[in-house]
Amino acid sequence: MTDERMALVAKALAHPVRIHIVRLLAAQSECRGHEVFADLPLAQSTISEHLRVLKEAGLVQSHPVGTAMVYCLVGGVLEEFGAAIGEIAATVSECEPDEGACDE
DSSP: OOOHHHHHHHHSSSSHHHHHHHHHHHHHSOEHHHHHHSSSSSHHHHHHHHHHHHHHSSSSSEEEEETEEEEEHHHHHHHHHHHHHHHHHHTOOOOOOGGGTTTO
């Protein structure tokens, strides 16, 4: 995953409401829009904006079913993001603040 892609996904996940939506969608294969809206105490327009951000980051897909929109999580993106974060975590050198190495 490129740094730019990681930043886009991280930014999309950087809001508690979007994390809540991701958790909600992760618990089921599909979720109708009204179910997402009913689960959050926010205006539909606000939730729609959060869904738009998640879709732009590639975390969520949607498609119409009748007159409703159905949303689903794109798990592969989360797996790729998690792996990329894991790679960074595996290379961390602990900072020694007493030696001044991290002050630069």
